[in-house]
Amino acid sequence: MSFDFIRRPGFYSGLIAGVLATAVMIALGDLWRAPVVPQMLSDRMTAIIPVETFGQILGFLESWAKPLAFAGIVLGQVIVSGFIGLATENIMRRGTSPWLVLPGLIGAVWLMLGLVMAPLGGLGIFAMDSTAGASNAMLAFFVIAGVFGVAIVTGVFSALERDGVEIDPGRRRFMRWATLGVPAVISVAYLGRFMDGLATRSQPTGLTDTEGELPPAITPLGDFYTVSKNVVDPTVNADNWILVVDGEVETDIGFTYDDILEMESVTQVTTLECISNTVGGEYISNGEWTGVPLRAILERAGVRDGVVDVALHAEDDYSDSITLEKAMSDDVILAYQLNGQQLPDQHGFPLRLVVPGIYGMKHVKWINRIEPVGEVYTGYWQERGWSDEAPVLTMSKIVTPFYQSNVPVGEPTLIGGVAYSGDRGISQVEVSLDSGQTWVDAEVEDALSDSSWVRWSYDWVPEEEHSTWIYARAYEGDGTPQIEEEQSALPDGSTGLHDVVVTAVYMEEDDDDLEDDDAGSA
Ligand SMILES: Nc1nc2c(c(=O)[nH]1)N[C@H]1C(S)=C(S)[C@@H](COP(=O)(O)O)O[C@H]1N2
Numbered sequence: 001m002s003f004d005f006i007r008r009p010g011f012y013s014g015l016i017a018g019v020l021a022t023a024v025m026i027a028l029g030d031l032w033r034a035p036v037v038p039q040m041l042s043d044r045m046t047a048i049i050p051v052e053t054f055g056q057i058l059g060f061l062e063s064w065a066k067p068l069a070f071a072g073i074v075l076g077q078v079i080v081s082g083f084i085g086l087a088t089e090n091i092m093r094r095g096t097s098p099w100l101v102l103p104g105l106i107g108a109v110w111l112m113l114g115l116v117m118a119p120l121g122g123l124g125i126f127a128m129d130s131t132a133g134a135s136n137a138m139l140a141f142f143v144i145a146g147v148f149g150v151a152i153v154t155g156v157f158s159a160l161e162r163d164g165v166e167i168d169p170g171r172r173r174f175m176r177w178a179t180l181g182v183p184a185v186i187s188v189a190y191l192g193r194f195m196d197g198l199a200t201r202s203q204p205t206g207l208t209d210t211e212g213e214l215p216p217a218i219t220p221l222g223d224f225y226t227v228s229k230n231v232v233d234p235t236v237n238a239d240n241w242i243l244v245v246d247g248e249v250e251t252d253i254g255f256t257y258d259d260i261l262e263m264e265s266v267t268q269v270t271t272l273e274c275i276s277n278t279v280g281g282e283y284i285s286n287g288e289w290t291g292v293p294l295r296a297i298l299e300r301a302g303v304r305d306g307v308v309d310v311a312l313h314a315e316d317d318y319s320d321s322i323t324l325e326k327a328m329s330d331d332v333i334l335a336y337q338l339n340g341q342q343l344p345d346q347h348g349f350p351l352r353l354v355v356p357g358i359y360g361m362k363h364v365k366w367i368n369r370i371e372p373v374g375e376v377y378t379g380y381w382q383e384r385g386w387s388d389e390a391p392v393l394t395m396s397k398i399v400t401p402f403y404q405s406n407v408p409v410g411e412p413t414l415i416g417g418v419a420y421s422g423d424r425g426i427s428q429v430e431v432s433l434d435s436g437q438t439w440v441d442a443e444v445e446d447a448l449s450d451s452s453w454v455r456w457s458y459d460w461v462p463e464e465e466h467s468t469w470i471y472a473r474a475y476e477g478d479g480t481p482q483i484e485e486e487q488s489a490l491p492d493g494s495t496g497l498h499d500v501v502v503t504a505v506y507m508e509e510d511d512d513d514l515e516d517d518d519a520g521s522a
């Protein structure tokens with residue numbers, strides 16, 4: 001088998017065109033909310049692959065599965081583009097005019113995107129089932145197909161010209177780099193910036209930066225963790241946004257952003273933790289949320305008899321549900337503020353659900369439709385094997401000291417962190433300083449609310465040089481201990497005790513000497 005085709009102009013023009021078209025597609029996703037095909041396909045793929053295989057192959061689950069699937073699809077797409085380029089070269093070598101090949105190529109790619117890729121991605125023909133609708137997708141696909149076609153045809157054409165017609169070599173090279181090289185560089189740069197954003201799409205909290213002290217009780221906005229399924233998150237214009245309430249209700253109603261702001265508001269502290277958070281992980285933060293009770297909205301529409309679940313639909317085609325019973329409790333709110341500020345885009349502007357006691361997955365962001373339904377509703381992550389009830393499993397986390405750090409013998413070291421049980425309270429936190437043999441009580445701060453984590457601390461004075469594992473163990477309000485058995489996050493959330501290894505060493509009190517040395521050498 002020969003790989004000579006790799007060096008053929010059709011093939012590499014196709015590769016470049018593929019990268020270029022992908023970049024344009026993502027840019028249009030950003031600008032027009034046009035469908036981003038690899039994003040749709042990776043949504044679909046992660047839904048279709050059996051959970052066990054998925055969990056095993058990808059180990060780290062929800063936060064990495066999507067970016068990996070996405071990157072794989074883009075790569076596949078670019079390689080297929082290479083072969084389309086090769087086919088185009090073969091056709092053009094038979095003397096077919098580029099002015100015939102170009103519209104043919106554009107039309108074929110346009111139809112393929114609209115009639116094959118969009119339905120495969122679950123959005124219907126030309127994405128007519130998407131939030132943005134078909135006309136948007138038709139136009140976006142045309143621009144993408146156009147860029148793709150022009151890139152390939154000019155690439156192949158200039159190569160053929162070089163074979164047949166005499167052109168000054170300098171100009172020819174310039175032409176080729178100008179028509180293909182420049183846009184390729186721009187799009188690689190754009191893709192690079194974008195892949196960077198992809199890796200940080202799920203952003204851990206800045207919780208761990210607090211060695212030697214407890215983390216803030218309320219997580220500052222910039223440190224609040226973020227998780228989203230999207231490659232491109234929605235940015236919602238509140239002026240055009242309407243919250244629709246329909247389904248099993250007496251009257252369908254719509255609320256504008258101002259309607260919501262005018263309703264009586266509540267403010268409450270509630271901790272958010274992602275169900276894919278590992279033991280001791282960074283996907284947990286505590287916020288002060290302001291909004292309106294979900295019940296107030298549901299009562300205006302009037303919920304019909306027989307309703308089981310309330311589904312929440314979002315601008316990014318994400319959805320999830322909570323039971324009607326939960327939806328009616330006082331502390332379930334539709335929030336439009338976080339820590340007294342307008343809800344930031346990445347946390348779900350203009351409106352997101354806050355549902356105490358349940359993992360972050362159900363705290364739907366960018367909500368645009370609320371639908372009471374008569375049967376159990378399967379949401380985005382439930383289609384991918386995650387728990388539907390998703391109650392928070394009690395956890396404790398050692399924030400300080402850091403893993404593998406040295407602490408001084410004979411002096412106090414602060415051991416501290418957070419403990420969280422959803423909405424079941426924390427009555428006690430214990431610490432072990434001898435790798436789990438004996439336990440001492442940590443001091444536990446008062447909780448800021450029934451659904452807030454608590455901070456705990458213990459001053460430890462190691463008496464001799466040694467290494468040890470520090471463990472923490474929390475107890476719920478009614479005294480139930482957290483589950484010690486180690487279990488990975490899928491499907492119900494992780495369990496097990498968090499531990500951190502540290503070494504106690506003699507540390508010389510030589511600060512004065514150092515200062516003297518510094519002064520001497522200055
Ligand atoms: N519309 C929408 N809501 C969503 C998600 C999403 O991808 N889309 N991700 C969920 C997940 S898995 C988590 S853990 C929380 C994270 O909320 P945060 O980013 O505000 O911390 O949002 C949830 N709500």
Ligand SMILES: [Mo]
Nearest residue numbers: 274275360361
């Ligand atoms: Mo999550």
